[in-house]
Amino acid sequence: xxxxxxxVDTVRIPPWQFxxxxxxxxxxxxxxxxANKVVYNVGLCICxxxxxxxxxxxxxxxxxxxHTKVHFRYVVFHPFLDEILIGKIKGCSxxxxxxxxxFFHDILIPPxxxxxxxxxxxxxxxWVWEYETEEGAHxxxxxxxxxxxxxxxxxxxxxxxxxxxxxxDATASSEExxxxxxxxxxxxxxxxxxxGLLSWWTSN
Amino acid sequence: xxxxxxxxxxxSNYEVFQLLTDxxxxxxxxxxxxxxxxxxxxxxxxxETLKYISxxxxxxxxxxxxxxxxxxxxxxxxxxxxxxxxLNHRPVTAVEIQLMVEESEERLTEEQIEALLHTxxxxxxxxxxxxxxxxxxxxxxxxEEDPA
Numbered sequence: 001x002x003x004x005x006x007x008v009d010t011v012r013i014p015p016w017q018f019x020x021x022x023x024x025x026x027x028x029x030x031x032x033x034x035a036n037k038v039v040y041n042v043g044l045c046i047c048x049x050x051x052x053x054x055x056x057x058x059x060x061x062x063x064x065x066x067h068t069k070v071h072f073r074y075v076v077f078h079p080f081l082d083e084i085l086i087g088k089i090k091g092c093s094x095x096x097x098x099x100x101x102x103f104f105h106d107i108l109i110p111p112x113x114x115x116x117x118x119x120x121x122x123x124x125x126x127w128v129w130e131y132e133t134e135e136g137a138h139x140x141x142x143x144x145x146x147x148x149x150x151x152x153x154x155x156x157x158x159x160x161x162x163x164x165x166x167x168x169d170a171t172a173s174s175e176e177x178x179x180x181x182x183x184x185x186x187x188x189x190x191x192x193x194x195x196g197l198l199s200w201w202t203s204n
Numbered sequence: 205x206x207x208x209x210x211x212x213x214x215x216s217n218y219e220v221f222q223l224l225t226d227x228x229x230x231x232x233x234x235x236x237x238x239x240x241x242x243x244x245x246x247x248x249x250x251x252e253t254l255k256y257i258s259x260x261x262x263x264x265x266x267x268x269x270x271x272x273x274x275x276x277x278x279x280x281x282x283x284x285x286x287x288x289x290x291l292n293h294r295p296v297t298a299v300e301i302q303l304m305v306e307e308s309e310e311r312l313t314e315e316q317i318e319a320l321l322h323t324x325x326x327x328x329x330x331x332x333x334x335x336x337x338x339x340x341x342x343x344x345x346x347x348e349e350d351p352a
Contacts, residue, residue: 001215001217001292002214002215002217002219002220003210003211003212003213003214003215004212004213004214004215005207005209005210005211005212006207006208006209006212007205007206007207007208008205008206008208009205009206028242028243031243031245031246032242032243032245032246035245035246035249035250036245036246036248036249037245039207041210042207042210043210046220046224046249046250046253047223047224047227047246047249047250049223071208073212075215075220075223077253078210078211080214080285082306083285083289084289084293084303084304086260086293101256102252102253102255102256103249103252103253103255103256149303151303192303193299193302194297194299194300194302194303195303201297201299
């Protein structure tokens, strides 16, 4: 679920923090910059693992702060393909089942990847697995708050960095709000035996 | 900012749990600057991640247990990703093993799956309440046998 990513960056320490130990100031700055943020094509950054190398710190003319090039390793949430994860159902919509891990919420299980046959109950807004046995069909509801085991089948990164002002007329674009896209989304599947709500597969 | 290696190492949930718990202790000791606006993101993500990991079997593991587990798994010829999933999830049924081990029907016989399950459940500690439940069940069974 978590990987270690090696990165290099230049960290700026303002003069009023020069009395602190350099390592502590740098750790704080790196966490301030990266914690809980998604890095494009890398994953959701959690926290600093360690600093592997500190190069010389320079002070440039016109700016009293010191600039240090730092090589460090960061703990990043980036599940590999086909990994099994356990999360909680956040809600259901016609697009599928939304799952959350507490610290990461953009996981979707599309209708085609649910245990088949599945139908969407419009009245209660939940997805239902119509489980057939010899006695008849049982309706297994996927309620909010239930723990669910799923497999990661796809991930997508969207570059949400700001683009420049568009060339179209400014009045039109100011009326519509730009669509908020999640920078990192996971697509899951529960269409295998053993996957789905934990309560479906516990023996006792 | 430059990413030198986006996949330099895989971390088990236990290692991340250890790291976050140590970080929390460190920040509790240093005290004052926890609530400055810059640290809010770090606080949020460490709190939520710790909350999530604490509900998994990893919180009862230790470096010795992990080492013992990996040595015991050497004979089963599993890939690194499969061993990591077994360590993080602690499967107790054959269905779960089939999910985590690719092509398990072809690579492992039934006895091997049983042996694997036994290794997992004996080396990796379970949630204490599950163990208590098992203990009370076996106590009840013993009481029923005694009067006879």
